[in-house]
Amino acid sequence: MRGEADAAADDLASGDPGRPSTRRDRGDEAPGSAPTGIASAAPLAGVVASARARLGRLAVRAETGRHAALLCAAAAAFGVARPLVWPLRDGEPWEALARALVLGAAGASAALAIVIARAWRSRPSTLASARRLDGALGLAEVVASGYAFERDGRDDEMARFAVERARRAVVGVSVERVLVSAPRARTTAESRWLFAAAAAAVLGIGVGALDRVVVERALRPVTTREASAAAELKKAADEAAANVARDDAKDEKGADVVAAARRASDAARRGDRRGALSALDDMRAASRALEADERAQARALRSLRDELEGSARPRGAGDRAGAEGARGPTRPSATAAEALAGLRRDLAAAGTDGEAVRGMLERLERAEAAARAAAERSARADGAGRRERSGEDGAGRRTPAGEDGARAPSAGAARREAWSRVAAALAEAREAKARGDGDAAKRAMERAERELSKLEEASRGASARDALARLADGASELDRSMHAALRGDPSGGRARGDDAGDLRAAGAEDAPGAGTSRSTSKASGDPSGAAGAGPGGSERRAGSEARRVRTGGGLQARAEVREGERAAGVIEGMGRGGDPRAYRELFPSYDTIVEDGLREDTVPAARRPTVRRYFSSIRPGDDGDRQGP
Amino acid sequence: MTNHSTYTNGHAPATTNGHAPATTNDAIEQRMHRARSIVVKLEQALRTIILGQDEILAGVVQALVAGGHVLLEGAPGLGKTQIVRTLARLVGGSFARIQFTPDLMPSDVLGTSLVVTTAEGGKDLSYRPGPIFANLVLADEINRATPKTQSALLEAMAERTVSVEGKPLPLPSPFFVLATENPIEMEGVYPLPEAQLDRFLVKLIVRMPDLETLARIGARAEDPAPPSPLGSPEELVFAQGVARSIPAAPHVEQYAAKLVLATHAHRAARYGAGPRAMQALMACGRARSLAAGRAVVAVEDVAAAASSVLRHRVGMRFEAEAEGMTADTVVAQILACTAVG
Known part of the structure; x- marks a missing residue:
C-alpha cells in the first residue's frame, strides 16, 4: 500500500501534462489494487x-x-x-x-x-x-x-x-x-x-443490602446459646453423616435428616431464625419418614420371626400343628434369624416324622409369604420415596431437581432385594425339603439366615440411631434457644427447664413446668409450639435418667427415660387427652428400644413374647384412633 | 496513539518552489489565483462605489462569474442601477439600459428591421440590434412591461441568442442581464411569470442601508468618480471558465438536491424549485468557492446561495402568506432541517 501511495504521489507531483497521473492511467495497475484513479493507497x-x-x-x-x-x-x-x-x-x-x-x-x-x-x-x-x-x-x-x-x-x-x-x-x-x-x-x-x-x-x-436476616439479626442478635446450639447441631450432623456413610446404607432419608440439620445449623448461625425453624421442620419430617421405614422393617422382621416360630397364628382347632416341632420352639427366639436357625435345627432333627416336617414346611411357607409381603411393601415404599425425591409432581411430570434422586439406588431398593432373596431362599428350602433334599434345604435356610441377619443388623443400626438421636437433641436445643431468643430471653429458657428437671429428679412428680418441650413452649408463649425435632426431640442429658413416670391410670412405673422429657410428657399426657400424633411420633423409638432390650437377655426368654405382645398392643394404629395404654 | 494519528504522506508535498517546473497543480493553482483575483478586485471596486450593500455586491459578482442573470428587488434609490452601471464600467464591456414601461415593445428590446435604401438604390430590410446586444443589460423595472415584452427576454436570457427573421443571432459574451423591480408600486405592473423568473440565476433583495452606511453616503459631497476598467470582458469569461471547472463532492451535490426537493415538500410551498435551481445552486456555489479561493465546492457555499437562488422559485400558498411566511422563511426552514450526507 505504501508503494502505491508513493507512486500516486509521484505521479501527482510530476507535473507532466502528458504523463498518465496514476498507475491505472498508465495501464500497469497492480493486481488486486483498488480501482481508483488517484491512488491505490x-x-x-x-x-x-x-x-x-x-x-x-x-x-x-x-x-x-x-x-x-x-x-x-x-x-x-x-x-x-x-x-x-x-x-x-x-x-x-x-x-x-x-x-x-x-x-x-x-x-x-x-x-x-x-x-x-x-x-x-x-x-x-x-x-x-x-x-x-x-x-x-x-x-x-x-x-x-x-x-x-x-x-x-x-x-x-x-x-x-x-x-x-x-x-x-x-x-x-x-x-x-x-x-x-x-x-x-x-x-x-x-x-x-x-x-x-x-x-x-x-x-x-x-x-438491596437490607435482608430479612440482616434486619432480624439487627433487632435480635444471635445469642450465645443459639450459636452454641447451632455448633452442636452441626457437630451432631457431621457425626450422623459419618455414621450414615459408614453404614453404607445410602439411606436418602437419613441423608435428608443430616442435610436439614446442617441447613438449620447454618441458618441459625447466620441469624436466619425463620430459615432455621423451617429447616428443623424439614428435619422432623425426614426423621418421621426415617422412623416409619425403621418401624416397617422391624414389624416385617417380627412378623417373619413369628411365622417361623409358629406363634403368629392363634392355635385353633383346625391347627394341626400338634406336634412339638410344628408348634414351634419351646423358647421364643429373639430375632428372625434365630427363629430360622431354630427351625433349621428342628427340621434336621425331625428326620422322617412326616407330620412334624409338614408343619414346619407350612411355617416356612408362611414365612416365605411374609418375606414376599415385606418385599412388596419395601418396593411400594421405595417407589413412593423415589417419586417424592425425584420431584415428580402430581401429574407425574419430573422436575429437573429430582434427577439424581431418581437415578441413585436407594436403601429401599436394597431392602426389597434382600427380602426377595430371603423369600427365594425360604421357597427353595421348602421345595428342597419337600423333595427330600435335606442338604439343599439346609443350605437355602442358611442363606436365608444370612440375609435376615443382615437385615436385622441394618435395622438395629444402633450407632446411626444414636447419632440421629443426638442430632434430634441438638435440634431440640436449637429450637428452644431460638424461640427463647425470639421471646427476648437470652438464657433460652434453660434455667426453667433445668429447674423442672431437677424437681423431677428429686421425685416431685407434680412439679409445675416439668413438661415436655411442647408443653413448656406453649405455656411460656412459644409461638410455634413445636416439639423437639426427631424422636424424643428434647434436651438430652449425658447418660440416662431414672424418672418416675406417672401414667394416666395412676400407675407409676420406674422407667429409663432415654428419649427425654418429651417421652415423659407424652406418656403423662395420654391419660388426659394428650396429642395422639405425638404418641405416634414417639412410639417408633420405643419399638427399637424394646428390641434392643429383649436382645440383651435382661428380660427372661419366657417373658419376651409377653413383652412383645404388650408393646404390640400399645402400638399406635395407622388411623390414629388407637392410642397407648 | 500519536504515532498512528499523526499523518504524513511519506513523500514531499506537491508544492512548487522557485526552481521547479510548472506542474499541473501549479497551473491549476495559478489559474485559480488569477480568476479569484479578478473576482475579488471586481467586488472590492464595487464596494468602493456602492456602500452598505456588500452582500448584494457579492451576490451580483458571483452571479456574473456563474454566468447567470440577476433579478434585483428593492425600493427606488437603493443603488440598483448604479450597481449595474458600475459593474459595466469595471468589466469593460458594453452596457445597455432598458427602462421597462407598459408601452415598451419587444422590438425595443431585441431590435427591429428597417427598410433601407441600398447602394444600388433598391430597398432592403436591415436589422438594427436592440439594446439587448450588450455585455451587461440593465432591465430597469422589468415588471412594468407587458408580458409580451418580458417574454422577449426569455430566449435572450436562456439561449443567449436572438432570433431575427428566423435566424438566431448570438449575443455578446459575456452576456449578463440584471433586472430590477420595485416591490412597492404594484399598480399597473405585470408580475413576472414563473417561467421567466426561473431564467434568473438569483434574486437579490436590496434592503435599506443602516444608519452608519447612510451617514457615510451622506458624507459624500458628490458621487465618486467612475471607476476605471479592471480588464476586458474576456477576463470575466476566463473567470467564468475557471469557476465552472471547480468540482463538487457527491455529498455536496446531494445536499443541493435535497434542498431543491425540500422546496416541494414544504407545507407552505405551492410549488417548488426545478432542476434549473439545482444547476443554479451549484453554479453559485462554484462561484462562491472561487471567490473564497477553494478548489472544491463546500456545503457552506451551497447553503449561502440557497436563499437567493430559491426564493423566486418557490411559490407560496395563500395560507402561508396569510400567516406571514415568505419564501425566505421557507428556505431558512429547509436549510435548518436538511442534513449533509
Whole structure:
C-alpha cells in the first residue's frame, strides 16, 4: 500500500501534462489494487478512519457523561431488586450488601454498555468525520471533498488537485489533538438530576443490602446459646453423616435428616431464625419418614420371626400343628434369624416324622409369604420415596431437581432385594425339603439366615440411631434457644427447664413446668409450639435418667427415660387427652428400644413374647384412633 | 496513539518552489489565483462605489462569474442601477439600459428591421440590434412591461441568442442581464411569470442601508468618480471558465438536491424549485468557492446561495402568506432541517 501511495504521489507531483497521473492511467495497475484513479493507497481514508474512531470515542465519553443519571438509576433499580433477583437464602448477612453492590454494578454496567453501544453506533460516518476534521482544521470541505474524490476514484484534473490539497492539509495532523471534546458544563437541572440519581443509587443499594436476616439479626442478635446450639447441631450432623456413610446404607432419608440439620445449623448461625425453624421442620419430617421405614422393617422382621416360630397364628382347632416341632420352639427366639436357625435345627432333627416336617414346611411357607409381603411393601415404599425425591409432581411430570434422586439406588431398593432373596431362599428350602433334599434345604435356610441377619443388623443400626438421636437433641436445643431468643430471653429458657428437671429428679412428680418441650413452649408463649425435632426431640442429658413416670391410670412405673422429657410428657399426657400424633411420633423409638432390650437377655426368654405382645398392643394404629395404654 | 494519528504522506508535498517546473497543480493553482483575483478586485471596486450593500455586491459578482442573470428587488434609490452601471464600467464591456414601461415593445428590446435604401438604390430590410446586444443589460423595472415584452427576454436570457427573421443571432459574451423591480408600486405592473423568473440565476433583495452606511453616503459631497476598467470582458469569461471547472463532492451535490426537493415538500410551498435551481445552486456555489479561493465546492457555499437562488422559485400558498411566511422563511426552514450526507 505504501508503494502505491508513493507512486500516486509521484505521479501527482510530476507535473507532466502528458504523463498518465496514476498507475491505472498508465495501464500497469497492480493486481488486486483498488480501482481508483488517484491512488491505490488512500492516505485520506486512513486519517478519516482515525478521525471517525476518535469521534466515536468522544461520543461515547460525552454520552456517558450525559447519561450518568441513567447509569445511577440503573444501579439503583438493580440494587433494589436484589432480594428478588438474588435472594440471600443460605448466604451470610454481609453478602446482601455485596450482592446489592454486584447487582448495582451489573445494572450500571448494562446501562453503560447500552449507552456505549448506542453512542458508538451513532458516531459520525466517514464523510461526516471528514467534515468534522475540516471544521476542526478550519477548512471548508477540503478534507471531506478530497476524501470523497479519493473514495470515488475521480480522475479529472480538478479532483486530483482537490485530493492533493486535502492530503497536504492533513499532513502532520494529529486527530487526537485536533478533535477534542467540546467543554460542556452541566446545567443546574442536570446536576440536580445527577445528584438525585446518585442518591437513588446509594439508597437502592442500601435497600438491596437490607435482608430479612440482616434486619432480624439487627433487632435480635444471635445469642450465645443459639450459636452454641447451632455448633452442636452441626457437630451432631457431621457425626450422623459419618455414621450414615459408614453404614453404607445410602439411606436418602437419613441423608435428608443430616442435610436439614446442617441447613438449620447454618441458618441459625447466620441469624436466619425463620430459615432455621423451617429447616428443623424439614428435619422432623425426614426423621418421621426415617422412623416409619425403621418401624416397617422391624414389624416385617417380627412378623417373619413369628411365622417361623409358629406363634403368629392363634392355635385353633383346625391347627394341626400338634406336634412339638410344628408348634414351634419351646423358647421364643429373639430375632428372625434365630427363629430360622431354630427351625433349621428342628427340621434336621425331625428326620422322617412326616407330620412334624409338614408343619414346619407350612411355617416356612408362611414365612416365605411374609418375606414376599415385606418385599412388596419395601418396593411400594421405595417407589413412593423415589417419586417424592425425584420431584415428580402430581401429574407425574419430573422436575429437573429430582434427577439424581431418581437415578441413585436407594436403601429401599436394597431392602426389597434382600427380602426377595430371603423369600427365594425360604421357597427353595421348602421345595428342597419337600423333595427330600435335606442338604439343599439346609443350605437355602442358611442363606436365608444370612440375609435376615443382615437385615436385622441394618435395622438395629444402633450407632446411626444414636447419632440421629443426638442430632434430634441438638435440634431440640436449637429450637428452644431460638424461640427463647425470639421471646427476648437470652438464657433460652434453660434455667426453667433445668429447674423442672431437677424437681423431677428429686421425685416431685407434680412439679409445675416439668413438661415436655411442647408443653413448656406453649405455656411460656412459644409461638410455634413445636416439639423437639426427631424422636424424643428434647434436651438430652449425658447418660440416662431414672424418672418416675406417672401414667394416666395412676400407675407409676420406674422407667429409663432415654428419649427425654418429651417421652415423659407424652406418656403423662395420654391419660388426659394428650396429642395422639405425638404418641405416634414417639412410639417408633420405643419399638427399637424394646428390641434392643429383649436382645440383651435382661428380660427372661419366657417373658419376651409377653413383652412383645404388650408393646404390640400399645402400638399406635395407622388411623390414629388407637392410642397407648 | 500519536504515532498512528499523526499523518504524513511519506513523500514531499506537491508544492512548487522557485526552481521547479510548472506542474499541473501549479497551473491549476495559478489559474485559480488569477480568476479569484479578478473576482475579488471586481467586488472590492464595487464596494468602493456602492456602500452598505456588500452582500448584494457579492451576490451580483458571483452571479456574473456563474454566468447567470440577476433579478434585483428593492425600493427606488437603493443603488440598483448604479450597481449595474458600475459593474459595466469595471468589466469593460458594453452596457445597455432598458427602462421597462407598459408601452415598451419587444422590438425595443431585441431590435427591429428597417427598410433601407441600398447602394444600388433598391430597398432592403436591415436589422438594427436592440439594446439587448450588450455585455451587461440593465432591465430597469422589468415588471412594468407587458408580458409580451418580458417574454422577449426569455430566449435572450436562456439561449443567449436572438432570433431575427428566423435566424438566431448570438449575443455578446459575456452576456449578463440584471433586472430590477420595485416591490412597492404594484399598480399597473405585470408580475413576472414563473417561467421567466426561473431564467434568473438569483434574486437579490436590496434592503435599506443602516444608519452608519447612510451617514457615510451622506458624507459624500458628490458621487465618486467612475471607476476605471479592471480588464476586458474576456477576463470575466476566463473567470467564468475557471469557476465552472471547480468540482463538487457527491455529498455536496446531494445536499443541493435535497434542498431543491425540500422546496416541494414544504407545507407552505405551492410549488417548488426545478432542476434549473439545482444547476443554479451549484453554479453559485462554484462561484462562491472561487471567490473564497477553494478548489472544491463546500456545503457552506451551497447553503449561502440557497436563499437567493430559491426564493423566486418557490411559490407560496395563500395560507402561508396569510400567516406571514415568505419564501425566505421557507428556505431558512429547509436549510435548518436538511442534513449533509
